[in-house]
Amino acid sequence: MAQEGDVSIELIECVDFAAIKHRNQRRKDSDSTPYINHPVGVARILTSEAGIKDLIVLQAALLHDTVEDTDTTFEELEKKFGKAVTDVVREVTDDKSLPSEERKRLQIVHAPTSSHEAKLVKLADKLYNLRDLCKGTPRGWSSRRCEEYFKWSKKVVDGLRGNCPAIEKELDKIFIAKGLM
Ligand SMILES: Nc1nc2c(ncn2[C@@H]2O[C@H](COP(=O)(O)OP(=O)(O)O)[C@@H](OP(=O)(O)OP(=O)(O)O)[C@H]2O)c(=O)[nH]1
C-alpha cells in the first residue's frame, strides 16, 4: 500500500511538471486543445489500453515532449526524475536543430534499435497523434501533409513492432483504414 502511494506521488509530480512546462502550448486542432492533453493521453493509452504499469515508462510518457517542445533540459529532468526516466525521454526526443526531413528519417532509422521502454512510449505517441489526425486536419496542414504523416508513421511503427500487441493492433486498424496495409 505504501508503495502504491509512492507511485501515485511520482506520477503526479510528472503531470504537474509537464502541465507547467506546456502551459502556453495548444494542439493544432480546431478547439486549440491544451497541449498537456497529449502527454496525459499518451500515458493513458499505456495504462488503460495496454495495461502497462512500469513507472519509468509512464513517467517518460508524461514528460516525453517537454524537452522537444519547451525550455526543459535533460539535466533538469535527470535532477528531478532520475536517469532512467530521462534516458527514455532522450530516446524519444527529436533533435530540433536538424531539418524536419532529417528528423523524420532518423525516427525511422532509430526505431528498431531503441529500448523496449522507448518503443512503448513511441507507439502510444504515434497512436494518439494518428487518432487526432483521423478526427481532423491540424491547423496549417494540407491534406497531402496528413497523407504523408500516415505513410511516415507506418514506417516508424514497423520498426517498433513486437513490443505491445494491444497498441499495435489499434495502429493497424488505422493503417488498414488508410489503405497502407
Ligand atoms: N496529429 C496532430 N498532431 C499534433 C496536433 N497538435 C500538435 N501536434 C504535434 O505535431 C507533431 C507532428 O507534426 P510535425 O510537423 O510532423 O512535427 P514537427 O513539428 O516536429 O516537425 C506531433 O509531435 P510529436 O508528438 O513529437 O510526434 P512526432 O510526430 O514528432 O513523432 C504532434 O504531437 C494535432 O492537433 N494533431
Ligand SMILES: [Mn+2]
Ligand atoms: Mn508526442
